[in-house]
Amino acid sequence: MSKAQLKPNDLEIGHFVVLPMGWVDHPFMRNQFVISTPEQLKILKHLKVSSIDVDLKRSTLKKPKVDNTETAKVSTKKSEPSPEELWQQKQRSNMRDLEQDLELQEELFKLAVTQLAMSPTESLQSFKNILGPALEKVYDQEGPLVLSAIVAERESEDVFAHSLNCLHLGLVLAKQIKLSRQHAEVFGLACLCHDLGMLKIPQNIKRTTQELTKQEQSHYRTHPTYSQEMLRKAAVFPKAILPLSANHQEFLDGSGFPKGLKQDKISQLTQLLSVVVYFDQWVNPLPSQRAFTAQQALARVFKLGGKKLNQNYSKALLQTLGVYPPGSFVKLDDDRIAMVVSTNPSALMQPLTQILESGKSLAMAPFVDLQAEGLKIKESFAKEELPSTLQTRLPALPRAILQLQINE
Template identity: 35%
Template sequence: MALVEASIEQLRVGHYVHLPVGWQQHPFLFNAFKIKDQQQLDIIRHLDLALLTVDTDKSDLPLAPLLHGEPAVVAAPDAPPPDPEPLTADTGFDEKHWRRSLRAAEKAYGQSMSDLREALGALNLKPDEGLANTAQLVRTLAARLAQHEGPLGLHLIRTPHSDILLQHSLNVAFIAMLMARELEMSPLAVEEVGLAGLIHDIGELRIPSQISQKRGELTRAEQNYLNMHPQYGLEMLNQLQAFEPRVRQVAHLHHERLDGSGFPLGIKGGEIPPLVRLIGLVDYFDELLHPRGASQPVTPNQAISLLYKLSQKKFEQSMVKLLIKLLGVYPPGTLVQLSDGALALVISTEPTRPLSPKILPFIKGQRAEGVSLIDLREDGRTITASLKPEELDEAQRHFFNLGRRCCYYFAF
C-alpha cells in the first residue's frame, strides 16, 4: 500500500481515494474507493476538502504533479490523514539552537526523574513533604507552559531502562500536560493534569518489583496481583489525604475503557470522568511503547495507528485526534526511510508540522553526536516509510541508541 496525500485538483477518474471524513459527511457507501466516473469526482470536489489520501498501488493512473511543483507527501499507513501544514514565515533552521534545546530537555528530564524519585521516596517518612514536592514538580512546569507562546512539540529523550515506574509516570504527565495546554485549560488545570499523570500508577509501589518489572510472561496470579495497583493507589492516596478527589480517581480508574472492557469497576462511557479518560489514553500509549511481561513493544507511529483504530470503542475520539496532532504522524522515536533511501530517526515534532519533523539521519561510520540534524521543512526529501527496529542492522541500531527507553520532554 502506497498512501500519498493529494490535493483535490490532482484527482482524476481512476484514482483510489481515502476520504478523511466520516461516512455521515459524504454520500458514498465507503470511505475508501476508486473514482469510477466524472459524477463521483465532482461530488468529491464539492466536499470542501483541502487534501485527501490516494492509494497509488490501487489507482489506474499516477498522480499528476502539484500545481506549484512540489512533490506530494507520503502519509503514514493506517494513521488518520493530518491537517495540511500552514504556511508560516520561515527564518531557517537554527541547528545550534535546536541542539541546545535538546540538551536542555535531557537535563530537565533527568532533573525531573531525580525530583520525582525523591518525592515518592519521602512518602513513608515525610508524607507531607513528599506530596508537596510532587505537586511542585508540575506546578513549575505548568507555569512555564503558560508563559510559552505559540505551538509546542516534544523532543525524544533516550534513557536507560531503569526506574521504569518513574519514566512511565513522567511520560504520561508531560504528554498529558501538553494536551491540556492545547485544550486551552488554565495553568491550574494543566498542573492538575500533570499531577494526575505523575501519581496515576502510585499503587505499583505496593507491587513487588519482580512482578511489576518482569520481562517474561506473567502468570495468572502475577497478573491478578498487578491488576490490584489501581485499588492500592486509591487506598494510599486516601490514607495520605492527598490531592483532590478527582486526582485520586485517576489512580483508581485509569484502566477503565469507554466500552466497559476495563478494570477495576468495568464502568463505561460517561461514567468515566474526563480527567481519567485523558490520563488513561496517554497511559495506554506509553504502555504500547514499553509493554509489560512478554508483550512486544510497538513503534511510536504504530502506537498512533492502534489508538486511532480503538478511538471509537475504548477511547474518546477527540482526545485521540488531539494526541495524534501533538505527536505527529511520525512521533519522536519513529524510524523512517526518506525518499532517497536514507534512514533516519525522528527527534522532534511540532503540532503545526505533522509531516515535517526534525530528524537524525544515519551516516555510516560516524557517531550520532557528530551528524547534523535535518529539518524536513527545508529539505527536499520526504518520508516514504516507517521502519521497525528489527529491520536495521547492528551498526544502525547502535547509531540510533535503540537499546534505550523512548521518553519525551517539551521542545521549548
C-alpha cells in the same frame, strides 16, 4: 563583605546558600547548606525566586588556577562557523538543556517517592516542582510548543519515564482541548502520580519475558488500586486525583481494569489520562507484553477512539503528535534512516530528525529539519528492524522520554 545575593543561575558548587523560604517549600533537608552536587545546583536554579543569599565566608569555592605562560596568551584564530554549523550547534545545545531538565525531574521524582510515606507534604511539593515548569511552558509562555524525545537507557517498567511522558503529552492535549489551567494542574498531578502503585508490584512480574499467569495478571491489575490507596493515605493530595489514579486503565466498553467501569462511570479527565497512558504503555510495555512502534500505538489509539477510548481525545493525540511521534525510526525519501526528535507544529508530517549513521553515536548524529530541506518520510519501523550497524549506535534498551520546549 561576607554575604551576597545571587541570582539562581549564578550559583556554583561550593556556595553556602541561605534559602529565602520555609523548609516545606523546597525539597532540601535544611534551609542553609553548602551546594555539593550538580543535582542540588539544578534544583536551586529551578526554584521560583529572584535571588538567594550566599554566605561567602562559609562557601568553599575553589579559585581557578591562573595560567601566566606565554602560550596561554596566544590566541589561535578559528574560521567562522557556517550557518549550518551554527544551526547544528543550536540543536545540540537544545538537547543538552532538555537532558539537564530530565536529570532534575528524575531527582525530584525519586525524592517525592522517598518522601511519600513519612513526609507527604514535602512529597507533594516535590511533585509540584516537576509540574510547575511544565504547566508554565504549556499555559503561560507564548510560541509554538514542541515535544522532543530524549532517548535514554531505561528499564521497561520505569515508573518515572512513563509518568513524565504522560505529564508532558497530557498537558499538551489538555491545552489543545481547552482545559482550564486550574483543571490542568489537577490533571498534571494525576499524570505524575497515577502509576505509583506499580512500585508495589513484584519485580518478577514486571521483568519476566514470559506471558503472565492468571495469578500474576491479577496481581498486576491491582496497581491502580495501590496508587489510589497510597495517595489517599498521604492525605495531602487533592481528592480529585484519586479517581484518576484508580481508573486510568479502564476502557469505555467495560473491558478495562480493575473494576470494569463503563463510559458513564469514567470521568472526562480520567478518559483523557487513559489516552496518554495507553499510548505510552503500548510503546513501552512490560517485557511480557507486546511492544508497538510509536506510529503503531498512535494508530491503535485512533482506531479504538469511540470504542474503548474517548474519540475526541484520540483525535487530539494524532493532531498533537502527527503520524510520526518523537522517538520513531523512519526512512526519508532520499533513503537515509533517521530518528524523529521533535514535533513540528507548523508541518506535522515533517518533524525534526537526526540521521543515524554507522560509526557515529546518536549524540553526534546530524539534525535535519525536513520542512526546511523539503524532505518527506517514506516509512517507519521498529528499532529491531534497523540495520545492525545502526542498532549499535543506540542504547540497548532505548526509551524515548518526552520533554517540552518553546520553539523560538
